[in-house]
Amino acid sequence: MSGSCFAERLGDFLALSSAEHDALARLEERERPLRRGATLIRENDPLGELFILRKGMMMSYVLLPDGSRQILRFLFPGDMIASSAMVYRDSPETVVALTDSIVCPFERSAMATLVTEHPRLAALFMVLAQMERVALTDRLAALGRTSAKARVAALLLEIRYRMRPTDRTNGDSFVLGLTQEEIGDATGLTAVHVNRMLRQIEDEGLITREAGRVTVRNEAGLASAANYIDRFTGLELGWLPAAR
Amino acid sequence: MSGSCFAERLGDFLALSSAEHDALARLEERERPLRRGATLIRENDPLGELFILRKGMMMSYVLLPDGSRQILRFLFPGDMIASSAMVYRDSPETVVALTDSIVCPFERSAMATLVTEHPRLAALFMVLAQMERVALTDRLAALGRTSAKARVAALLLEIRYRMRPTDRTNGDSFVLGLTQEEIGDATGLTAVHVNRMLRQIEDEGLITREAGRVTVRNEAGLASAANYIDRFTGLELGWLPAAR
DNA sequence: CGGTAAATTGACCTGGGTCAATAAATGTGG
DNA sequence: CCACATTTATTGACCCAGGTCAATTTACCG
Numbered sequence: 001m002s003g004s005c006f007a008e009r010l011g012d013f014l015a016l017s018s019a020e021h022d023a024l025a026r027l028e029e030r031e032r033p034l035r036r037g038a039t040l041i042r043e044n045d046p047l048g049e050l051f052i053l054r055k056g057m058m059m060s061y062v063l064l065p066d067g068s069r070q071i072l073r074f075l076f077p078g079d080m081i082a083s084s085a086m087v088y089r090d091s092p093e094t095v096v097a098l099t100d101s102i103v104c105p106f107e108r109s110a111m112a113t114l115v116t117e118h119p120r121l122a123a124l125f126m127v128l129a130q131m132e133r134v135a136l137t138d139r140l141a142a143l144g145r146t147s148a149k150a151r152v153a154a155l156l157l158e159i160r161y162r163m164r165p166t167d168r169t170n171g172d173s174f175v176l177g178l179t180q181e182e183i184g185d186a187t188g189l190t191a192v193h194v195n196r197m198l199r200q201i202e203d204e205g206l207i208t209r210e211a212g213r214v215t216v217r218n219e220a221g222l223a224s225a226a227n228y229i230d231r232f233t234g235l236e237l238g239w240l241p242a243a244r
Numbered sequence: 245m246s247g248s249c250f251a252e253r254l255g256d257f258l259a260l261s262s263a264e265h266d267a268l269a270r271l272e273e274r275e276r277p278l279r280r281g282a283t284l285i286r287e288n289d290p291l292g293e294l295f296i297l298r299k300g301m302m303m304s305y306v307l308l309p310d311g312s313r314q315i316l317r318f319l320f321p322g323d324m325i326a327s328s329a330m331v332y333r334d335s336p337e338t339v340v341a342l343t344d345s346i347v348c349p350f351e352r353s354a355m356a357t358l359v360t361e362h363p364r365l366a367a368l369f370m371v372l373a374q375m376e377r378v379a380l381t382d383r384l385a386a387l388g389r390t391s392a393k394a395r396v397a398a399l400l401l402e403i404r405y406r407m408r409p410t411d412r413t414n415g416d417s418f419v420l421g422l423t424q425e426e427i428g429d430a431t432g433l434t435a436v437h438v439n440r441m442l443r444q445i446e447d448e449g450l451i452t453r454e455a456g457r458v459t460v461r462n463e464a465g466l467a468s469a470a471n472y473i474d475r476f477t478g479l480e481l482g483w484l485p486a487a488r
Numbered sequence: 489c490g491g492t493a494a495a496t497t498g499a500c501c502t503g504g505g506t507c508a509a510t511a512a513a514t515g516t517g518g
Numbered sequence: 519c520c521a522c523a524t525t526t527a528t529t530g531a532c533c534c535a536g537g538t539c540a541a542t543t544t545a546c547c548g
Contacts, residue, residue, distance in 0.1 A: 087481070
């Protein structure tokens with residue numbers, strides 16, 4: 001246990017120096033537990049601190065004037081929360097806990113220190129931001145140009161892959177932890193149609209479901225139905241500056 | 245004229261030191277002209293350099309397996325192009341020129357140097373990345389949860405506001421420079437339906453059109469139809485480290 | 489064990505897609 | 519500067535993926 005979820009995440013990309021490790025650990029000195037359903041940040045409220053998610057699963061969303069909701073992102077351990085605090089006074093999005101969770105708050109100024117003293121970490125933050133951007137453009141293309149079935153399939157795969165590092169119950173089975181309404185709000189569909197798509201995906205033998213647990217029966221088929229693109233391989237981080 | 249489009253962009257947020265100015269100018273030492281329609285980067289091709297757009301208008305898009313296209317972003321002077329080269333070996337997207345353009349290529353290693361020697365610029369890059377992320381989530385919400393009319397109205401406003409700094413012909417009128425098919429590929433609609441929406445928006449007196457030129461007749465009405473959210477104000481950059 | 493949230497399913501509706509024809513605009517070579 | 523070729527814009531007729539509404543059923547919670 002490295003003492004820092006965030007360091008663990010970054011450590012997937014390269015070996016961190018001990019100075020870098022220490023600097024990252026300083027972001028996670030404080031802890032704050034959240035109950036399932038608790039709101040960490042409310043859209044349009046002033047942003048104070050940033051956070052690292054240490055444990056649990058959370059999500060961010062926006063509400064539109066007509067009351068509909070668009071879920072923007074699901075958050076897993078090691079993710080940074082409220083990074084928009086680096087730019088905006090008020091939050092552009094709401095962040096809530098989907099399960100009991102633990103977050104580690106830190107000040108914007110800690111980010112300034114980190115960037116100044118550890119240029120390689122600064123570069124890594126830029127790398128993470130780019131990966132997130134590409135994940136968003138993948139979802140944009142899904143919402144703009146793919147069928148309801150493809151979007152639901154893509155969501156299943158996304159949750160599955162992002163959950164796996166944490167989830168001990170490996171194998172082909174995982175607990176989605178989302179209501180069908182939430183799946184709909186993430187994919188731009190109604191809960192009713194999500195239900196139909198899940199049934200169809202199940203009827204086609206790609207998955208089975210029992211009590212919130214999803215088992216992938218045909219991973220290749222599911223990936224193909226989802227237009228899945230692997231963004232984990234093909235990285236090129238050789239340009240990063242030296243560690244300090 | 246500062247000699248650097250990118251410095252001009254960053255200068256909108258704060259006063260750059262002369263060392264910072266010089267460092268940014270070094271990113272734009274080379275120039276490369278592009279004809280209208282020219283492809284700068286092709287999806288899945290190896291990424292070499294990054295670019296700053298100096299002049300013209302470009303766009304990036306992805307193609308889906310069924311041949312449909314999702315336009316991800318329109319690019320204007322001062323925008324960074326191919327920032328995914330900070331992460332990926334191969335490009336996740338295609339980038340083409342919509343008008344005759346000029347780009348300034350630079351190496352990934354230049355980014356490493358910049359980040360190391362100018363921590364405040366590194367922080368500013370993170371700020372820009374966050375702003376882009378929020379712009380993407382705004383579009384995600386539009387595609388997922390708003391009507392065709394709202395999406396087309398939002399696109400008109402986006403192009404209008406992003407074009408304005410460059411466009412000398414100020415006032416309420418601007419040249420869209422996009423075909424209706426392109427508008428459709430950006431908004432997740434068909435060209436036919438874009439045409440209907442433009443007509444409807446015109447019939448409602450929000451805009452008028454003649455030969456590719458759009459004139460905004462009722463800005464408040466258009467903004468309201470678009471669910472427009474102002475992301476230019478309400479910035480909070482006080483946390484940035486000191487200039488070097 | 490009742491009570492409420494979530495999942496399912498059927499019946500029906502509509503926003504936006506598809507197809508096809510025409511007109512306007514833009515570009516091109518001569 | 520003109521006749522022709524190619525995009526692009528427009529419009530009408532019709533279709534369907536996904537939405538809406540409403541009724542049950544099932545799962546979860548105190």
